[in-house]
Amino acid sequence: MAEDVSTITSEADDQMKKAISHLESELIKIRAGKANPQMIDGILVDYYGSSMPISQAANISVMDARTLSIQPWEKNMLQPIEKAILAANIGITPQNDGNLIRLFLPPLTEERRRELVKRCHNEAEHSRIAIRNIRRDAIEQVKKQEKNGLSKDAMKDAETKVQQITDRYIALIEKHLAAKEKEIMSV
Numbered sequence: 001m002a003e004d005v006s007t008i009t010s011e012a013d014d015q016m017k018k019a020i021s022h023l024e025s026e027l028i029k030i031r032a033g034k035a036n037p038q039m040i041d042g043i044l045v046d047y048y049g050s051s052m053p054i055s056q057a058a059n060i061s062v063m064d065a066r067t068l069s070i071q072p073w074e075k076n077m078l079q080p081i082e083k084a085i086l087a088a089n090i091g092i093t094p095q096n097d098g099n100l101i102r103l104f105l106p107p108l109t110e111e112r113r114r115e116l117v118k119r120c121h122n123e124a125e126h127s128r129i130a131i132r133n134i135r136r137d138a139i140e141q142v143k144k145q146e147k148n149g150l151s152k153d154a155m156k157d158a159e160t161k162v163q164q165i166t167d168r169y170i171a172l173i174e175k176h177l178a179a180k181e182k183e184i185m186s187v
Contacts, residue, residue, distance in 0.1 A: 004145055005158045012138035012162055016131050016169040023127040023173060027180045030119055035068045035105055037061070045084040047077065054081055058101075068103040075099075108184075116184045124177040128170060135166040 037060040044051040054060065058072040058081060072078055078096055085094045085103070095102045108116075142150070142158045150158075 005142060005150070005154065008138050008141045008145075009158065009161050009165065012134050013165050015134045016165060019127050019130040019134070020169060020172055020176075022130075023123060023176060026123045027120060027176060030116055030123075030180065030184075034065050035062045035103070037068065039068070039090065040070075040085065040088075040103075043084050043088045043090075045077070045081050047080070054084065057081065063102070066105045066107070068105075069100055070094075070103070071100040113184050117181050120177055120180050120184070124173050127173050131166055131169050131173070135162055138162045 037055070040054055040060065043054050045054050045057050047057045054070065057074075057077055058070045061069045061071075063069045070081060072081055078098070078101065082094045082096050082101055085092070085101070092103045092105060095104065139159055139162055142155055142162070145158075146152070146155045
């Protein structure tokens with residue numbers, strides 16, 4: 001019986017870890033107005049008749065917090081890369097100086113920052129819901145074990161353990177949310 005309860009709690013813990021990992025990956029996607037080479041990952045450029053990501057035709061680097069630098073490996077690729085960025089409609093106009101392309105990110109407005117914070121809160125709420133559902137399922141499994149001969153005290157202990165795990169992960173969600181909110185709202 002005890003190993004069944006510990007299996008239930010460890011499975012709940014593993015599932016909650018996955019929910020936190022998902023939250024982290026979703027928060028990374030929310031841009032905080034800082035230059036990041038991943039912003040242009042999905043943009044394809046025509047390179048001698050075949051489409052390929054810009055990162056395979058040029059060196060992409062961060063010059064400062066709001067500027068990306070794209071240096072093609074061949075000078076004749078400046079125009080196709082510039083056209084691909086314009087066609088991607090990412091809201092940034094490339095600046096071509098003959099050797100490299102610079103992308104200047106406009107500063108975020110207060111309104112846009114608030115929208116991004118709302119998105120972060122929505123993602124955090126989805127994670128909280130997922131963790132609460134995992135808790136509910138784990139407690140239901142514990143209650144099924146009671147019908148199979150688990151004592152009431154052991155059931156209460158297992159429920160307490162599941163709740164402690166839940167509380168730990170909910171606190172972790174709040175920590176990630178606060179850090180991302182601070183990152184977005186800092187000017």
